[in-house]
Amino acid sequence: MRLDSEISDILTRATGAIASGCAELHHAPLRDTATLSRWLAAGHNAGMAYMANHLEIRERPELLLEGARSIISLAFNYNPAVARDAALPQIARFAYGFDYHDVLRSRISGAVTEMAALLGGEYRICIDSAPIFERYWAEECGIGRRADNGLIAVPGYGTYVLLAEILTTLPIDLIRSHGDDCAPVSSGEEGRGDSPLQCTHCGACRRACPAGALQSDGCVDARRCLSYLTIEHKGEWDATGTAAMQTPSGRRTLFGCDICQRVCPLNRHTPATEITEFQPIGGLLSLTGAEAATMTQPEFSRIFKGSPIKRSKLAGLLRNARNTLTDKG
Ligand code: SF4
Numbered sequence: 001m002r003l004d005s006e007i008s009d010i011l012t013r014a015t016g017a018i019a020s021g022c023a024e025l026h027h028a029p030l031r032d033t034a035t036l037s038r039w040l041a042a043g044h045n046a047g048m049a050y051m052a053n054h055l056e057i058r059e060r061p062e063l064l065l066e067g068a069r070s071i072i073s074l075a076f077n078y079n080p081a082v083a084r085d086a087a088l089p090q091i092a093r094f095a096y097g098f099d100y101h102d103v104l105r106s107r108i109s110g111a112v113t114e115m116a117a118l119l120g121g122e123y124r125i126c127i128d129s130a131p132i133f134e135r136y137w138a139e140e141c142g143i144g145r146r147a148d149n150g151l152i153a154v155p156g157y158g159t160y161v162l163l164a165e166i167l168t169t170l171p172i173d174l175i176r177s178h179g180d181d182c183a184p185v186s187s188g189e190e191g192r193g194d195s196p197l198q199c200t201h202c203g204a205c206r207r208a209c210p211a212g213a214l215q216s217d218g219c220v221d222a223r224r225c226l227s228y229l230t231i232e233h234k235g236e237w238d239a240t241g242t243a244a245m246q247t248p249s250g251r252r253t254l255f256g257c258d259i260c261q262r263v264c265p266l267n268r269h270t271p272a273t274e275i276t277e278f279q280p281i282g283g284l285l286s287l288t289g290a291e292a293a294t295m296t297q298p299e300f301s302r303i304f305k306g307s308p309i310k311r312s313k314l315a316g317l318l319r320n321a322r323n324t325l326t327d328k329g
């Protein structure tokens, strides 16, 4: 649903969101719970055991905030203005700048303060910080559609977007406009160049996925996903992980993976983000595998202060960097 224009203005001005919408809270559909259960049963969550927690809350998001009645979904473009040279090992674009959890929380908190002053109510901001079916709610709020690479595509921006949610006790009638009930509100809804507005099911993302992690239902088998293996996985890789990291693309991966997004026609003309905190931090554009492989703890802490790359810890980055040095290409 479209937001009231005054609220929409607060959210986009104060946060830098490229799309925002709202929906009345209701039980999330069993379809999403069933998909998650199948993914867990297949072991595709790898070492992310926490994904099996709080299934009841995922289905009933009103449990996250007492008296919650509505949800606002927000999308943020994180595409940096400049990309690393293709000859360097890949670092996922979301990790070029400062950690989006901190950046977005700070920005959304300002907007929530303004909303509370205008309308009252209680709020809870969710940025990967609560068990919630965020892609389901993004669709319900009309800000984008799921693509076959498993991500939400926002018309005119593609899938280089981050999602965040605001739960609120305000009733939906207070925060929606009286206009069109379910139109997307992205400022790029007209599309750009020859980029399609929605996933065309062309299959390019699945064909490009180096070790077959991307499944036909858009779910990802984390055990063979370069993103999981270089960011979330702790310690040495098992045989499946090692096989994925020994593919040519795996050997060229330092932190995270954008391959299924790079090949996607939805992302052909994604503009550069206007969020300055998502532009590359100093030294990131030129960091080589060899430099990363010899990094000391003080260097790691200094260079990646406030960066999502700190999530892998020094040990993870060294492991990834040593692997890139086996690249024969
Ligand atoms: S590459 Fe094709 S199938 Fe995959 S998400 Fe993009 S448009 Fe959809």
Ligand code: SF4
Pocket (backbone or CB within 6 Å): 208, 209, 210, 211, 213, 214, 220, 224, 225, 226, 227, 228, 257, 258, 259, 260, 261
């Ligand atoms: S992030 Fe990389 S490895 Fe993971 S599903 Fe996408 S293309 Fe495959």
